[in-house]
Amino acid sequence: MIGLDGSEGAARRDRYRAAHVAHVEALDRVGQIVLAGPIRNEGDDASVGAIIVFEARDLAEAREIVDRDPYVIGGVFESLLVAPFRRAFPKVA
Numbered sequence: 203m204i205g206l207d208g209s210e211g212a213a214r215r216d217r218y219r220a221a222h223v224a225h226v227e228a229l230d231r232v233g234q235i236v237l238a239g240p241i242r243n244e245g246d247d248a249s250v251g252a253i254i255v256f257e258a259r260d261l262a263e264a265r266e267i268v269d270r271d272p273y274v275i276g277g278v279f280e281s282l283l284v285a286p287f288r289r290a291f292p293k294v295a
Contacts, residue, residue: 203268206241206251208280214273215249221272229256229267236289251279255287 207215229235234257241251252273258264261284268274268284 203254203256203264203271204241204251204281204283205253205273205279206281207249207278211250211278211280212248214276214278218272218276218278222278225271226254233257234267261286 226235226238230238236255236257238254238256239252240249241253242248243250254268254271256264256267258267264286265284268282273279274282
């Protein structure tokens with residue numbers, strides 16, 4: 203999932219941050235998170251989006267997981283991409 207904030211993103215992000223983090227932590231506890239974190243602005247002083255790579259059975263389940271994210275529910279993101287991801291690098295032995 204790649205989400206990019208809308209014009210109200212900063213204010214909404216603050217409002218929904220604790221619930222969003224709890225959502226991601228719950229996925230992490232059951233081993234679904236591959237990596238997750240904020241996309242930062244050029245000055246590295248504010249978040250402007252998020253990337254979450256997680257395990258799901260299929261794209262439908264991935265969309266269900268994303269649809270439950272408080273940042274999605276709260277309208278933090280103006281642009282949202284949910285798509286399959288295949289790791290290519292680094293090479294795993």
